[in-house]
Amino acid sequence: MQKELNQFERNKVWELVQRPTHQNVIGTKWVFRNKMNEEGSIVRTKARLVAKGYCQEEGIDFDETFAPVLQAEDAASAVKAQVGNALGVNTLGTESAIQGGCTEELHYVEQPPGKVDRTLFRIQDGESILLVQIYVDDIIFGSTNKEMCDKFSSLMQGKFEMSMMGELTFFLGLQVKQIKDGTFINQTKYTRDLMKKFGMEDKSSVNIPMNTSVKMNMDADGKAVDQTRYRALIGLLLYLIASRPDNTFVVGVCARFQTAPKESHMTATKRMLRYLKGCQEVVLWYPKDGGFKLVGYSESDYAGCRVDMKRTTGTCQMLGNGLVSWFSKKQNVIATSTVEAEYIATGSCCPHVL
Secondary structure (H helix, E strand, C coil), X not given: CXXXXXXXXXXXXXXXXXXXXXXXXXXXXXXXXXXXXXXXXXXXXXXXXXXXXXXXXXXXXXXXXXXXXXXXXXXXXXXXXXXXCCCXXXXXXXXXXXXXXXXXXXXXXXXXXXXXXXXXXXXXXXXXXXXXXXXXXXXXXXXXXXXXXXXXXXXXXXXXXXXXXEECCEECCEEEEEECCEEEEECXXXXXXXXXXXXXXXXXXXXXXXXXXXXXXCCCCCCECCHHXXXXXXXXXXXXXXXXXXXXXXXXXXXXXXXCCEHHHHHHHHHHHHHHHCCCCCCEEEECCCCCCEEEEEEECCCCCCCCCCCEEEEEEEECCEEEEEEEEECCCCCCCHHHHHHHHHHHXXXXXX
């Protein structure tokens, strides 16, 4: 806690004044968290002072929100780019996640929003390249020139209170294994924890995540299940697909029934856990000699949703031989032909390629 407060003072985050009588003042609270490695051992402890943004009302206290954070697919793209350039991927952790920026408004307690709109930075010095990826208070970076890595690390640690964590092995719940020929990314530990949390350790495994003969519907006559538990399971599975594209479609289908989940929906969702149990060691592979050709693929099923007859779009994007982005989503409109459905799928794929 004291380190966090020292950072506020060092970066001149705020100025203490008398509490105003005619201004909204946003409260704050402490958030404590243990930062762990892939084995589950505590690397260091963190204390963060955060604003109670959930107490604000849109249109009264704010007009829009913005958070320059990293998505899992961005992390995969960054790792692929650094692996392809034979960069050694390292990581830094800051002592405090303070965002600096100038605003025209006067704020009380609430930290001013920053103006940074990027999380991936590229620096070139002659033939050498340095790539830096930022996620709140964690940084991953790599360079074709070790001297650039050392210079960047020394610069950041000299300007901010940061800890050099060494070679990247664990980031955003993703386990990273770097070898001579490329890099593996997986969530094996996360999957094991998921099995344990929902009591699936002693269950038998299955070969596919969903029975192809099952057509999911609202099941109005089915027995209701605990909505909170069902939503928790869906949320955990949604995070898992950051490294498991094979589960993307099934998780998306089961997520459609979170409003009123039934036993049939819970059974289908738990089948995914049984599938994952049999293939916990599946990983994403990013070879160093894969090149940088960017290719996108799109597909659409045939009126797959039995509730509203809408089709589902599936896309994936390859950077060289590495899969860096993918998603599965029900289309917003009912396509009147297979051609129209495929055009909608292609239109969804293009923004990800761009």
